[in-house]
Amino acid sequence: METGQEQERKTKWDGWIFFVVGLIVALLVGWVVFPLLLYSEQRQPLNYSHVKHGPESGVGLECEECHFFYEDGSFSGIPGLSKCKECHEDPESLYTDSPEEAKLLEAFVEPNREIPWLVYSRQPDCVYFPHIAHVKMGEIECRVCHGDFASNDTLPAYKVNRLTRYSIDIWGRNIAGYKSNTWDRMKMDDCAECHTREAKEHNNACFVCHK
């Protein structure tokens, strides 16, 4: 028979089970359910293969043939349809039997409609980011920020934040924000981290990027 004292201790410890249950439920919600709810997955309009076009392929395009700088130093970003049409100009003639190529010709080239690419690295409007200062002057490789797109055969899933409407790649695929590669996140702290590391701390002043 339990003594009154033991009974009292047991009840006391029993109560803490509620605390633990609450804790675990909240942790599950925060770490597992919340990310599932926060992001929705969208499909790119076309599955472009960097591998099939890149320097190692038969096509043999260099990165900067499509992602080029204009004469005034501004960056073209994702190429427009006119770039695709330099090779895929005839809707009737296909280079391969890829269904994606057929889709390109049918849905975009033929009606002359721009491809509505979903941009993984799109930043808010209040951010001014000059590629030329980083790529040409800073000699930073594309992959440092964007990851190794050149070796991608399929485009990664585009996950959009339901609240902000920006891609998951800005915050990073890790919900806690941990990163192991430089390209895992594209938040302001990541810009600052690199500026600091490269002894360009003066570029962390607000007006350098927020004009």
Place this chain on the structure above:
Amino acid sequence: MELDRRNFIKFVAGGVGGTLLSPLPWKLVDDIAIWTQNWPWVPVPAKGKFSAVNTVCSLCSGACGIQVRKAGDRVVKIEGRSDFPVNRGALCPLGMAGQQILYNEGIRWKGPMKRVGPRGSEVFREITWDQAINELATRIRGLREQGAPEKLVAIDGNQSRSTVALMIQRFLDAVGSPNYLAVPREEDTHALVAHLMQGTQGPVPIDLENSDFILSFGCSLLDGWGGSGRMQSAWREFAGDKERNRTYLVQVDPRASRTALKADEWIAPLPGTEAALAMGIAHVIVKEKRYNNEFIENHAFGFDDWFDAKGKHRGFSRFVLETYAPAAVEKITGIQKSAINRLAKMFAGSRAPLAIAGRGKGLLPGSVYEFMAVHALNGLVGRINQRGNVLAAEDLPLASWPEATYDSVAVDGLNKERVDLAGSPRYPFSQGLLHRLCEATNSTQGPSIDTLLMCSANPIHSVPYGKDLKEAFEKIPFVTSFSPFRDETSMMADLILPDHTYLEKMADIVWPPGLQYPLYALSQPVVKPLYRTRHSGDVFISLAQRIGGTVSDSFGWEHFEEAIKERVKGLYDSGKGRIVARGGQPVWERLDKGGGVNKEYASFQSMWEGLKGSGCWYMPFHSFGRWPEIFQTPTKKFEFFSSKIDLALRSYAKGGSAGDAASELGIVSQGDAMSMPHYEEARTEADDKQYPLLLFPMELINLASGWIGNPPFLNKTLLDHQLEKDALFVELNPKTASQYGLAEGSRAVLRSPKGELTIRIHLFDGAMPGVVFIPLGLGHTAYDRYLRGKGVNPFDIIDPTEDPLSGQPVWWNTRVAVSRV
């Protein structure tokens, strides 16, 4: 183990702890912050590839080169061009806010409209361009069929001699109406003074930058006078370089304006007595024989006493010695005689002194006698057409169009008297008297105006007689507006044929007023027209062609661009000039070098393309001196006694007494003084006791006061003691304010014989006691919610008299009373 109150709290505590240990709250805070940036009403920059278009701002006639930055098709920024000779990078606030004139849809007409409701009710319906042009053409054709083409009247605010202005004049000529009325401006007064004293026609270049002593009688050099971009650029040279032999600026201004505060010296005479101050300075120069003897003896007329058939005449020297002793001038102006003596010595002792007269931004005409008095100082020191002074120049070598063709209806119409009497013996020196339209519409012999064309102007709001003009408009049977804006004047129209705004069209500026070298500026469309608007030049071509006959024959062009090109051909044929600005040295520094007049284009087409790209053709050269050739007066000299005024007075007198004729014209002085520069006391019928204060309208660089409505960007730059909510502040000296029991922020009523305004008071030590300073530009009753009902319009209570020589309204001497409410 049951879920009692205690355990529930433990569960919740665990939940809170777990949540805090998860990324949820931290991530949500970040996301919510970003979410707020994406609300649909948060403004975001336009997307698209950036580009820059070089052109010229045509919001005023200052001709500043601008670079328009675009994102995709959207204009996002306007900056001054450093490669443009006029402004060299500088630009006024209105020029910088230009995209709001383009994109603020609330202020724009989106297509041709026809009035549906009663006049002024602002109820219109959209029609097609074909219907609009047909309606107007039919009406004008009807006037010609009735043999009354002179009943067509045009009011035009385009820069004089610009291609659109010439085209509108040509249209009226071809139809047969003499009634083309240009909106009067300060440049007209400068041109008239040059005509009366030097006999010259055309541009009046002022070589301000090369002067080392500027005596500015009221020109707001830093508040928009003389082309804001040019003046800012000049100021950089005056004030920026300490090493350089700096230009000494004396600002004559009744208020501590921006210009007065930055000047080397600020002189504050009573408003309206500037001419007396100039004459006092002339007195000292003459008395101490500090004038330029060589110029006075050989190239000036009327300085010493002179004789003609009527006997001996008093010369300018004796006139100023007898009338304007510093002690007498002190009584008139309030400026101490010691200051007058000192200014005269400094002026005459400088290497390149310059005296310039002006009012505010120079948008409105000034007093002819006053401007003559100031210009007489330049004559005394023999600086006419010398470095750093008023220059004499021929107009640009633009080609003339072939003569218009006239049928008998047109010839008869053109021989009829003008509706405003400009150019008649009563107003011999006027080219257009807008305010006289009010009387013309009151005529008892039936309407003398049937159809009115309103181009690039908003006189109901922005000229002194605006209120009366509005009443006059109500009596005119048919009013047509070409304005792109929903302004006060177009609201009174029956038919609206909206023009493009300045960033959507080609336009030219022919020799910006006051610039010291010849320059032709061509502005380019920067964006495609946003709405169903049409270039007024093209509309006049279509109208003429629709009217047919000789009117159509006079308008053989297909597009406006052809008409401009035809004129520009003259520049090419002259074989001179530059179309590219080169080097860091400003043009005015090298005017006597004689370089840069060689032609640098292979063909007309290449020149045209180059001109479209650079926006200007100019000649960096001036031939100074040349006194024996430049004066075109009857005496071929610089006239201190203007033969032209004398002749005009005598012909108005028709054999009677010239003195009586002068009194009838409103000239107070008598005798030879009537034809000489002098001080005329302000005429006002208002009683000093009832209206003890003087109302002084002032213009601010960050408040548009002309045709263009102030854009919202500029409204935001007005300080809380200038405009708060809808209340406009007037500036009052604290001493004056205390006499009327007014304090900072008090609400008060300003009353003149013409009407009253409700305003608020701002106390300002830099305001002359006894004078109420009120900003021009607000008090709109049209436009959109950002302008309508904001502040009050001083012109509503300004009680103008006519300037005796030019006939233009005197808008700076209204007497008012102020009382607290």
